[in-house]
Structures are given as structure tokens and as C-alpha cells.
Amino acid sequence: MIDLRSDTVTKPSAAMMDAMMEAKVGDDVFGEDPTVNELQNFAANMFGMEAALFCASGTMTNQIAIKLHTQPSDEVICDKLSHVYLYEGGGIGYNSGCSTRLLEGNYGRFTAEQVQENINDKNNIHFPISKLVCIENTVNKGGGVCWDIDEMIKIKGVCENNEMALHLDGARLFNALVAKNQSALKYGQLFDTISICLSKGLGAPVGSLLLGSKKNITKAIRIRKIMGGGMRQAGFIAAAGLYALQNNIDRLTIDHERANILANVLQTCNFVESIYPVETNIVIFKINPNELSTNHFIEFLKNNEINAVSMGNNLIRFVLHLNITATEFEFLINKIKQINISNPIL
Ligand SMILES: *Cc1c(COP(=O)(O)O)cnc(C)c1O
Numbered sequence: 001m002i003d004l005r006s007d008t009v010t011k012p013s014a015a016m017m018d019a020m021m022e023a024k025v026g027d028d029v030f031g032e033d034p035t036v037n038e039l040q041n042f043a044a045n046m047f048g049m050e051a052a053l054f055c056a057s058g059t060m061t062n063q064i065a066i067k068l069h070t071q072p073s074d075e076v077i078c079d080k081l082s083h084v085y086l087y088e089g090g091g092i093g094y095n096s097g098c099s100t101r102l103l104e105g106n107y108g109r110f111t112a113e114q115v116q117e118n119i120n121d122k123n124n125i126h127f128p129i130s131k132l133v134c135i136e137n138t139v140n141k142g143g144g145v146c147w148d149i150d151e152m153i154k155i156k157g158v159c160e161n162n163e164m165a166l167h168l169d170g171a172r173l174f175n176a177l178v179a180k181n182q183s184a185l186k187y188g189q190l191f192d193t194i195s196i197c198l199s200k201g202l203g204a205p206v207g208s209l210l211l212g213s214k215k216n217i218t219k220a221i222r223i224r225k226i227m228g229g230g231m232r233q234a235g236f237i238a239a240a241g242l243y244a245l246q247n248n249i250d251r252l253t254i255d256h257e258r259a260n261i262l263a264n265v266l267q268t269c270n271f272v273e274s275i276y277p278v279e280t281n282i283v284i285f286k287i288n289p290n291e292l293s294t295n296h297f298i299e300f301l302k303n304n305e306i307n308a309v310s311m312g313n314n315l316i317r318f319v320l321h322l323n324i325t326a327t328e329f330e331f332l333i334n335k336i337k338q339i340n341i342s343n344p345i346l
Contacts (some may be wrong), residue, residue: 054238074096
């Protein structure tokens with residue numbers, strides 16, 4: 001089975017397991033886990049930010065960030081495709097008591113002008129106070145597309161002029177850095193807080209990091225504790241994250257090249273109606289609906305040893321990742337070509 005459902009399905013390599021087994025650990029709630037501390041320092045330095053906090057998931061790092069930048073009744077500005085809005089269980093309302101202002105971007109990427117137009121007048125007591133802007137890079141539901149640095153710089157300017165914070169949901173930020181040859185340090189300058197996932201394309205089994213100023217991360221530690229996210233000998237999993245940051249970033253180009261090849265093949269298939277722009281490791285395509293439901297198509301792929309997910313509206317998502325071998329990738333390409341020729345379902 002070729003598992004293309006997500007880049008979260010990866011399992012630790014032997015070398016990563018070795019790093020985990022050899023980790024020095026302590027009680028991280030007391031701040032005494034040397035491996036957690038090393039991971040946090042390593043990540044903070046990569047981005048030129050003051051501090052970092054190791055958390056259980058990307059949902060937790062995003063939700064902590066939203067909480068620390070807002071007060072109940074404030075408003076968060078984000079794209080209508082964003083993970084913080086769509087896939088975090090209504091956490092913006094539940095954890096932070098904030099309303100959400102949704103922007104309609106270009107595959108999840110909005111402009112500084114759109115942000116400006118959606119800031120509420122602070123002097124009008126009817127309106128919630130616009131307090132935070134969330135950017136997602138790469139955009140998951142946008143098919144893994146990347147943001148333009150210049151637009152983010154403009155958005156930062158709008159935030160500064162309006163006393164709003166800027167948070168980056170960088171669950172797949174390393175895919176963007178590699179694809180667009182951008183610098184992590186530049187991101188560190190632009191954002192008040194950044195969330196990065198170690199358990200996506202980087203191949204660690206668990207964990208995300210929230211990066212920010214010392215002041216913000218001090219607040220974040222308290223919020224993480226309230227959410228039940230204080231961990232003890234977390235060094236065993238932090239070691240996997242450290243290994244991932246030190247070894248698995250450059251190889252993301254392989255996933256991007258493969259996504260491109262896959263998209264080119266899909267382009268020629270009669271069961272494909274259209275494909276989202278492919279910039280990183282995600283390929284989202286629309287199947288020809290005819291009499292075929294998406295669920296049927298997913299089932300059909302499964303019978304052909306391909307595991308994928310539906311994104312609704314006849315959309316199917318394939319995600320490339322480090323657990324797909326060269327042989328498996330070749331098998332996949334041949335399989336797709338074969339499905340196209342035999343065309344038994346359309
Ligand atoms: C996966 C993901 C997250 C975090 O997900 P967790 O499963 O909670 O780690 C956040 N944002 C985006 C864009 C994601 O793709």
C-alpha cells in the first residue's frame with residue numbers, strides 16, 4: 001500500500017530511533033529535560049528568535065499562539081481555507097473566546113490590502129477588536145502553495161500600524177523554505193510567533209514547536225500547562241525532532257520533484273478534471289465526477305494499493321513524504337498510468 005493520505009503517516013527511521021533511545025532526559029515541567037532544551041534552542045536559533053516551546057501538536061502550538069495574542073471578544077483574521085479555522089475543532093472560539101474574520105484568498109494566500117479592509121474600527125464599540133492575523137505557509141487546503149515574502153512584509157506593516165500581532169502556522173514551513181529558497185531568519189523577523197511541525201514532512205513521530213520572544217514563550221508555557229500539555233521526560237520525543245531538523249530538511253526537494261512528476265502524469269489522465277498549482281509536496285486534483293462519487297474513487301484507489309484522502313467537492317489529495325521509496329514511487333506512477341489506460345470506472 002502506498003500511503004499518500006498525509007506526510008504525517010511516516011515512521012521514525014532506524015537512525016532517528018537510535019537518537020531517541022540515546023536521549024538524555026529530565027522533568028521538562030521543571031525545565032530540566034536537556035534534550036527538550038536543546039531542541040528548543042536549536043529551533044529558536046534557526047529562526048533568530050529568542051525562545052521556543054516544544055508541544056504535542058501543531059494544533060496546540062497554534063491555539064497557544066492565538067490565546068497569548070488575544071483577549072476574549074477580540075477578532076482573529078485568517079483565510080477561509082486556514083487550518084486554524086477549519087481543522088482545529090473551533091478552538092479559536094473554545095480556547096480564546098474570539099471571533100474569526102475570514103478572508104477569501106488565492107489558494108489560502110490573502111493580501112495586505114484585504115487585511116487592511118477587514119480591520120474593525122477600534123473606536124466603534126459594536127465591533128470586536130481586530131487583534132491577530134494568522135498566515136499559513138504552505139497552505140494545506142490550498143494544495144501546498146507558498147507565500148510571497150513581499151506580501152508578508154506588507155502584512156507585517158499593516159499589523160504594526162494597527163497594533164495587531166502576526167502569527168505563522170508553519171506546519172509545512174520547511175517545504176516553503178526549500179521550494180522558494182527562503183531564509184528562516186527572515187521569517188523570524190516578520191512574525192511575532194511561528195508554529196512549525198516536526199511530525200509532517202520532517203518525519204518525527206510527535207511534536208511541534210512554537211517560536212517567539214522570551215516574553216511570549218513565557219506566557220505560552222503557562223497556557224500549555226493549562227491545556228494539559230506540560231510533559232515530563234519528553235526528551236525521548238524531542239530527540240526525534242532534533243534529528244528531523246538536523247537531517248530531514250534538504251531532502252524535501254525529493255518530495256517536491258515527485259509531486260511535480262505525479263501532477264504531470266495526472267494531467268494526462270482522463271479521470272482528472274483539474275489540478276491545483278503544485279509548488280511543494282501536495283497534489284490536489286479534481287476528479288471527473290460523471291457517475292463517480294469521491295468515496296467510490298478513494299475505494300477504487302485503495303483496491304489499487306493507493307491510499308489517499310478526499311478533500312470534498314470531488315477533490316482528492318496526494319501527499320508525498322520521506323517514507324515512500326524510489327521503487328514505490330515508480331510503482332505509483334505506473335499504477336496511475338495503468339488506471340488511466342484501463343479506465344474501468346469512468
Ligand atoms: C497538520 C497541520 C497543523 C497541525 O496539526 P496537528 O495534527 O495538530 O499536529 C496545523 N496547521 C496545518 C496547516 C497543518 O497542516
